[in-house]
Amino acid sequence: DTEVTQTPKHLVMGMTNKKSLKCEQHMGHRAMYWYKQKAKKPPELMFVYSYEKLSINESVPSRFSPECPNSSLLNLHLHALQPEDSALYLCASSQFGTANTEAFFGQGTRLTVV
Amino acid sequence: LAKTTQPISMDSYEGQEVNITCSHNNIATNDYITWYQQFPSQGPRFIIQGYKTKVTNEVASLFIPADRKSSTLSLPRVSLSDTAVYYCLVGDSGNTGKLIFGQGTTLQVKP
Numbered sequence: 001d002t003e004v005t006q007t008p009k010h011l012v013m014g015m016t017n018k019k020s021l022k023c024e025q026h027m028g029h030r031a032m033y034w035y036k037q038k039a040k041k042p043p044e045l046m047f048v049y050s051y052e053k054l055s056i057n058e059s060v061p062s063r064f065s066p067e068c069p070n071s072s073l074l075n076l077h078l079h080a081l082q083p084e085d086s087a088l089y090l091c092a093s094s095q096f097g098t099a100n101t102e103a104f105f106g107q108g109t110r111l112t113v114v
Numbered sequence: 115l116a117k118t119t120q121p122i123s124m125d126s127y128e129g130q131e132v133n134i135t136c137s138h139n140n141i142a143t144n145d146y147i148t149w150y151q152q153f154p155s156q157g158p159r160f161i162i163q164g165y166k167t168k169v170t171n172e173v174a175s176l177f178i179p180a181d182r183k184s185s186t187l188s189l190p191r192v193s194l195s196d197t198a199v200y201y202c203l204v205g206d207s208g209n210t211g212k213l214i215f216g217q218g219t220t221l222q223v224k225p
Contacts, residue, residue: 024210033213042215042216042217042218048212088155090158091157093216096215100146101150102160102206103160104160105158105159107155108156108157110155
């Protein structure tokens with residue numbers, strides 16, 4: 001199984017809502033990532049978890065809150081988002097958590113903030 | 115982190131070989147070079163990775179000169195389904211775990 005599964009595929013939320021994005025992998029990878037991608041732009045790194053601990057936060061606003069409950073799951077909790085946060089949110093995993101190893105990406109969650 | 119520079123876009127025709135070059139002048143000794151492909155509304159997909167000389171797999175070849183300051187992704191006999199964005203990434207030898215994407219090259223394959 002070389003899949004990274006993200007749910008939901010699409011999400012529409014109001015600016016006062018609280019929602020969560022979920023990501024799951026069963027490849028035994030010890031590094032997991034969240035990316036944000038706007039239209040016609042490259043993926044932008046948000047967070048990196050290594051061995052279930054947050055190792056990188058790329059100065060992401062606190063309205064985005066990551067969580068890694070176990071080595072297979074990664075969540076992104078959303079609260080009080082702004083319309084400009086609308087984007088494709090991608091989850092990825094890799095075996096060793098270095099940029100020299102292959103990363104596997106999910107299909108993403110298309111988020112629309114209204 | 116080593117910065118990468120790629121052409122913004124390229125056009126090709128079906129059946130042609132496509133070469134996309136990436137410049138990475140500040141590549142560090144321990145860095146690998148990795149290429150990803152991304153279709154619209156999908157996550158990037160690993161294509162190929164190399165350290166030096168030439169690497170070939172079932173979908174592409176990667177050519178890396180001796181100074182490693184650039185690399186060329188070669189796609190043989192492209193088809194319409196190869197229309198995508200191609201990203202060149204250079205590994206972070208500091209092992210901080212950052213996987214940073216540059217601007218990428220949008221390849222348009224025409225019939």
